[in-house]
Amino acid sequence: MxxxxxxxxxxxxxxxxxxxxxxxxxxxxxxxxxxxxxxxxxxxxxxxxxxxxxxxxxxxxxxxxxxxxxxxxxxxxxxxxxxxxxxxxxxxxxxxxxxxxxxxxxxxxxxxxxxxxxxxxxxxxxxxxxxxxxxxxxxxxxxxxxxxxxxxxxxxxxxxxxxxxxxxxxxxxxxxxxxxxxxxxxxxxxxxxxxxxxxxxxxxxxxxxxxxxxxxxxxxxxDRPDRNAPFSPPDENSAAIAEHVVDFLRHEVAAGRMPPELLPLQSGVGNVANAVLAGLGDSEFTDLVAFTEVIQDGMLDLLDNGTLRAASSTSFGLSDVGARRFIDNIDTYKGRILLRSEEISNHPELVRRLGIIAMNGLLEADIYGNVNSTHVMGSAIMNGIGGSGDFARNAFLNFFLTPSTAKDGAISAIVPMVSHVDHTEHDVHVIVTEHGIADLRGLSPRARAERIIERCAHPTFRPALLDYTQRAWTERPRARHTPHLMGEALSWHQRYLETGSM
Structure with a gap:
């Protein structure tokens, strides 16, 4: 030493x-x-x-x-x-x-x-x-x-x-x-x-x-290594989600809402996030920059292939292979990677000023766009909100990404009402599943419900979601801004707890 x-x-x-x-x-x-x-x-x-x-x-x-x-x-x-x-x-x-x-x-x-x-x-x-x-x-x-x-x-x-x-x-x-x-x-x-x-x-x-x-x-x-999480290649659902996100970003550039090199990227952790980064690496986008929390293998790949010019973060989150690649080539990353305190990497002032594109996962979203990213069936904590709220609420554009079902199809990620709210409908811009992408910006609650069900819900659950939405509209004639059937709003979760399937 x-x-x-x-x-x-x-x-x-x-x-x-x-x-x-x-x-x-x-x-x-x-x-x-x-x-x-x-x-x-x-x-x-x-x-x-x-x-x-x-x-x-x-x-x-x-x-x-x-x-x-x-x-x-x-x-x-x-x-x-x-x-x-x-x-x-x-x-x-x-x-x-x-x-x-x-x-x-x-x-x-x-x-x-x-x-x-x-x-x-x-x-x-x-x-x-x-x-x-x-x-x-x-x-x-x-x-x-x-x-x-x-x-x-x-x-x-x-x-x-x-x-x-x-x-x-x-x-x-x-x-x-x-x-x-x-x-x-x-x-x-x-x-x-x-x-x-x-x-x-x-x-x-x-x-x-x-x-x-x-x-x-x-x-x-x-003299001990970090806990380096294994890196898994994108599965079919993650690859489809990535394709939707990349296509949406192309649309935003074509509409003149962001430059060809996009705006600074923030990416949550996990296989879906890595799949989106891989999708960007296979796209025409270049000269990108990240202002994020964690540099995973996918971001290291983008730095290596030239898609990503530089990355500011507070931490690495690499696999064993990724960590070895970084250590073996550390001098090539100097000046292209900065690590900051999380009070800076996640600071709302900076997220809003820089115009971040935020991409984070969720456990479930409801038909009006509220997102639960922390609690299973409303009560049991999974991990925590982390930095997703720091970025989502203050981002120029935010995505919430998820497969449309979990537990081999027993759970729908799109539900009538989330069992716990981390990100309210006011803070959620875009929801993406393998089935499609729902751009919620500028939409009323009823229009959001139609778009989320049509584009993001799994086909198995769409009829029940449409039925719930239509009956809530009919049965609550004086409460049609965000209509809910209060006796049924969480019945999907209760049914899962009782039977093992929604």
Whole structure:
């Protein structure tokens, strides 16, 4: 680690993961690094798991509040959930073990817009942050840190925590120095200034995280890879969705609503999102730029083939193959990839100013365009809203993408009324399934219903949706703006719960 920890003061604080974990106490709020399985601490959570299990075996309580940038991995969220050592989790989680405890009511989950999490911490909404456990690539003199493969909320955790534990991971390429742009110009209301970013790749900050060295209580050396999600090629439905989106963008360019190189792109995570990126790579579009949260394999492909000129993000979310490709060719990406704090990558001011094209997934949409992206059957959390609301509400144009059915056709993604609302009809521009695309801009609720059913619903469910819509119009003559049959609006969900099919 001689080239990784060059600050002599902090070098003296190198210790084991077990000794570092011993500095975390029952009841502490702990902010950890990590965003979509990249850049999270890998050694301290495992040691903390063991300490929790030992404490519970002695009949002692040992639980913490766990805060992050977004999702982490089984060796962070997962091991702490297995130890039953988490009391509160925020702002986003995708770990199945943690999800189970949240849905069982053991863990209190604060599902927040990602652009809100750092500022709500600054506002004091979450209470005191006792410890920050942050992975970095290198520790330099003067309290400067080279960030690793994600930034997330690291700046805020390091600023606000009483104590800091650093994991210096030699798996992270030393060449990451210079890939980051950390902005320190935010202030509390009413003294805020405009964020002077007018181009997606403009640098407005510094390549380093800053810390007060006196707050660092431990440094742990690691050499462990990120949780790199496998990359799956597009299936038939995802490819069809991608084709609809690319055709729609062609139409928008032809109509003069955006330039030939489009507007900056934001893409959510998952196979559908990667399929859309692949579709753009096969299209005539070039010189594109991204202002997004996560750089997946699909975006790396676009950078490699020249479709994408550059990408600003807060994290990587690569497969093993994608991560190796990035590491092996890291110098070719310098200057074309910037990683920022999520309070900047997701900032509503910047999303609106830059005119982002936002593309995100959903669990279900209703006939009037309300979208549920977080809750299964209205109650059980899936992952969380993440950054989709930050982008959708403020985007120049937003897409919500989904296959029209789930569970082998037992569930329709288009329903009379969503069982939970994350994005209201006012914030949803375009819904896309493998069957078609519904442009909802400028339409009344009844016109939206006709278009969504006709173009996006699976043919198996269309007759029932049309029947519901027509009867609601007939039976509610004084409530025809957005007519619903209140006794039936959620009957599809109830039928699924009772029979296993809508």
């Amino acid at each position: 001689s080239d990784r920890i060059t600050c002599p003061v902090l070098r003296a604080r190198i210790t084991s993961a077990q000794a570092a974990a011993a500095l975390i106490n029952d009841g502490d709020n702990v902010g950890i690094s990590g965003f979509t399985g990249a850049g999270y601490p890998k050694a301290v959570p495992a040691a903390l798991h063991d300490a929790m299990v030992d404490a519970h075996g002695r009949g002692e309580q040992f639980r913490i509040g766990l805060w992050s940038g977004a999702s982490t991995a089984p060796d962070a969220d997962g091991v702490l959930a297995e130890a039953h050592g988490v009391s509160t989790r925020l702002p986003y989680n995708s770990d199945p073990t943690m999800r189970s405890l949240i849905n069982l009511g053991e863990v209190d989950y604060v599902d927040a817009h990602l652009s809100h999490s750092a500022q709500h911490m600054w506002f004091g909404f979450y209470g005191n942050l006792d410890v920050a456990v942050v992975e970095v690539t290198a520790v330099l003199p003067g309290g400067l840190l080279v960030p690793s493969s994600s930034v997330g909320n690291n700046k805020t955790w390091l600023d606000q925590a009483d104590r800091i534990i650093l994991e210096v991971n030699s798996w992270q390429p030393r060449g990451l120095e210079g890939f980051h742009d950390i902005y320190y110009g935010t202030a509390l209301p009413p003294h805020r200034r405009p964020i002077e970013l007018t181009d997606p790749m403009q640098r407005i900050g510094e390549p380093y995280l800053r810390i007060d060295p006196e707050k660092v209580v431990a440094i742990v050396e690691t």
